[in-house]
Amino acid sequence: MRLQVARIGKPHGIRGEVTAQVLTDAPEERFVAGEVLHVTGGPVDSLIIKSARWNKTILLLTFQEISDRNTAETLRGARLEIEVGEEPQDDSDEWYEHELQDLKVMHHGVEVGVVTALRTNPAQDLLVFENAEGEEIYLPFVDEFVPEIDTEAGTLTITPPPGLLELNSEDSEQPEGESK
Numbered sequence: 001m002r003l004q005v006a007r008i009g010k011p012h013g014i015r016g017e018v019t020a021q022v023l024t025d026a027p028e029e030r031f032v033a034g035e036v037l038h039v040t041g042g043p044v045d046s047l048i049i050k051s052a053r054w055n056k057t058i059l060l061l062t063f064q065e066i067s068d069r070n071t072a073e074t075l076r077g078a079r080l081e082i083e084v085g086e087e088p089q090d091d092s093d094e095w096y097e098h099e100l101q102d103l104k105v106m107h108h109g110v111e112v113g114v115v116t117a118l119r120t121n122p123a124q125d126l127l128v129f130e131n132a133e134g135e136e137i138y139l140p141f142v143d144e145f146v147p148e149i150d151t152e153a154g155t156l157t158i159t160p161p162p163g164l165l166e167l168n169s170e171d172s173e174q175p176e177g178e179s180k
Contacts, residue, residue: 002081003096005030011072012060018072020059023120042078103156105129
């Protein structure tokens with residue numbers, strides 16, 4: 001099984017260095033010199049880390065196979081993955097993005113969207129799902145708002161704070177007392 005640990009961003013400088021959106025809670029273990037990463041959605045199948053460093057909050061990576069900015073640009077948007085031994089135990093509270101993607105998002109027994117991503121952030125993770133109108137909705141991925149995940153049924157139940165699902169709808173943008 002493979003686990004996505006990063007998404008490659010834009011090149012940084014002229015020597016093939018790239019920015020990386022970190023999608024793991026252990027970057028100091030995942031991004032070390034000599035580590036082989038599988039590449040999905042890029043021009044190569046794998047890359048070997050040459051160096052990894054932090055520039056404030058942005059991870060910068062160089063790879064043995066990439067030596068210039070133009071080649072680094074071809075990697076933009078590619079996913080970096082590692083091989084993991086086994087899936088987490090069923091009683092684990094840990095979820096990987098690939099386990100949640102495409103689950104139907106249920107609210108009061110009604111489907112309100114489909115999971116498209118899980119954004120890992122330092123403060124808390126965000127569940128990203130698309131509603132029927134194609135709008136992206138972000139929900140803190142905490143037990144209070146996502147109390148039930150049933151991968152066998154293909155559903156995820158949410159209990160969002162009042163107004164979250166309507167936050168970006170056209171109706172919520174109308175000042176009170178105005179009609180269309």
